[in-house]
Amino acid sequence: MEMEKINENTMRVTLGKEDLAERGISILDLIGNQHDVEDFFYGILDEVDTDHEFRDNGAVTFQLVPSGDGVELFITKVDPEAAEKMNLPKDAEFDENNSVMLSNLTPDELDQIGLDKDVTRILKDRMKENLKSDSKDQRKTTVEQPEKASTSRSSQTPEQSENYVRVIEFETLQDFIDLTRNVIFKVSFGSDLFRMDDKYYLVIKFSDEEVTSGTVQDVYSTMLEYGKAPKIPPIYLEEHGQIVKTRNAYEWFSYNFS
Secondary structure (H helix, E strand, C coil), rough: CCEEEEEEEEEEEEEEHHHHHHCCCCCHHHHHHHHHHHHHHHHHHHCCCCCCCCCCCCEEEEEEEEEEEEEEEEEECCCHHHHHHHHCCCCCCCCCCEEEECCCHHHHHHHHHCCHHHHHHHHHHHHHHHHHCCCCCCCEEEEEEECCCCCCHHCCCEEHHHHHHHEEEEEEEHHHHHHHEEEEECCCCCCEEEECCEEEEEEEECCCCCCCCHHHHHHHHHHHHCCCCCCCCCHHHHHHHHEECCEHHHHHHHCCCC
């Protein structure tokens, strides 16, 4: 394990595969199990913050980024007044320890949230590196939305709102990661990832008014090559499932696990 002070407010802790194994945890555990994430973050903070410079001085944010076979953990102390002004995602809030987990942010969310500028720059640079890697990856399948036809589109009627949502079940988180590694969707959709009964469920939502039934089916069929169609409605997952990543799950995993 290595610790580097980025500035007076932020430290970066780098843990390799062996470091994680020594602590009895894997990258997939950290991504897919919120309880493990909290225990891991606080344990690492206790190890590196021996002078209690971060733990006892205002609020703290944690940002976890997969890196090779390990992870990088950015720990930032935030002035309490500044913390109140942070534009946090709906699924993130400061807990009783005055800390917040920010492990699943996309580039746009990084700009909006008000994180430390040095951390934001480093994280966005890392994501750009992943995108460059994506563009050179010849193994990936690309699913695109067809161009608008100049003739009647009666056979490609835009989907009604109740048909905008699809659910895909994955036996393991690795199955979902394999999908994000191998398939690029150049179609706009939102995606939430849930965990329930040791399985993972991706809920995809199409909001573009120009999306057609054919496009929806193309995306869904491609995803089913890596999972299957469950008989579980999205509302049941929202009420009974554990949230792994909301809003941009597919995009985030594609950025960080390409």
